[in-house]
Amino acid sequence: MSSSPSAENYARVLKGLHKTLKLSGRAENAALLTAVSKNQPWEVIRPVLEAGHRRFGENRVQEAMERWGPVKDQYPDLTLCLIGPLQSNKAADAVALFDIIESVDRDKIARVIADEARKQGRAPQIYIQVNIGEEPQKAGILPAEADAFIAAVRGYGLEPQGLMCIPPVDGPRGPYFALLRKIAERNGVGHLSMGMSDDFETALRFGSNEIRVGTAIFGSR
Numbered sequence: 001m002s003s004s005p006s007a008e009n010y011a012r013v014l015k016g017l018h019k020t021l022k023l024s025g026r027a028e029n030a031a032l033l034t035a036v037s038k039n040q041p042w043e044v045i046r047p048v049l050e051a052g053h054r055r056f057g058e059n060r061v062q063e064a065m066e067r068w069g070p071v072k073d074q075y076p077d078l079t080l081c082l083i084g085p086l087q088s089n090k091a092a093d094a095v096a097l098f099d100i101i102e103s104v105d106r107d108k109i110a111r112v113i114a115d116e117a118r119k120q121g122r123a124p125q126i127y128i129q130v131n132i133g134e135e136p137q138k139a140g141i142l143p144a145e146a147d148a149f150i151a152a153v154r155g156y157g158l159e160p161q162g163l164m165c166i167p168p169v170d171g172p173r174g175p176y177f178a179l180l181r182k183i184a185e186r187n188g189v190g191h192l193s194m195g196m197s198d199d200f201e202t203a204l205r206f207g208s209n210e211i212r213v214g215t216a217i218f219g220s221r
């Protein structure tokens with residue numbers, strides 16, 4: 001029985017995820033759902049946790065520490081993904097809290113994360129954020145610079161496990177998802193974090209294996 005709106009939305013999004021994977025000839029577990037809990041009150045997050053979900057996305061380190069710090073030990077199988085920009089002065093906290101840092105997009109932050117990971121003996125997974133539509137206002141490494149950047153990050157002793165992108169809002173998203181996939185494939189990177197509330201079905205059809213869904217589960221922020 002799920003009486004809360006967020007638990008119902010969660011069930012619906014999961015169903016949509018599984019259905020789209022099936023229609024694309026992929027296994028039901030071929031893609032993960034990251035529930036994006038940024039800016040949401042605990043009352044809407046808790047029902048989704050209670051429904052058994054354990055993978056959440058946050059875009060600010062401080063907010064994530066306040067929200068998840070006190071409850072983290074209660075849920076040993078929790079996976080926390082940082083999907084927002086990371087400043088160097090927050091890198092130590094990010095390495096300590098997050099299991100995945102999806103927004104690595106410049107040399108300096110890659111180095112600082114590598115240093116912190118060594119210092120703390122903790123190794124969050126690293127994803128590279130690609131500014132797939134080459135939009136000036138968006139974070140991410142440019143597509144043309146992605147190969148060199150991935151190689152540089154490997155040089156710092158980090159292995160990029162995934163690529164993340166947020167395509168432009170206007171026009172079809174498919175070509176951007178296809179491009180991210182191509183960059184991942186030619187660099188031997190396995191995880192494709194792409195697709196949000198309004199385009200996750202498209203992203204899945206283009207090979208996404210991690211979708212990041214906020215408003216479709218928790219409502220508007």
Ligand SMILES: *Cc1c(COP(=O)(O)O)cnc(C)c1O
Pocket residue numbers: 036038059083084166196197198212213214215216
């Ligand atoms: C906020 C955010 C999301 C979730 O967006 P919705 O449209 O609410 O699903 C996904 N990815 C990133 C990087 C975000 O900042």
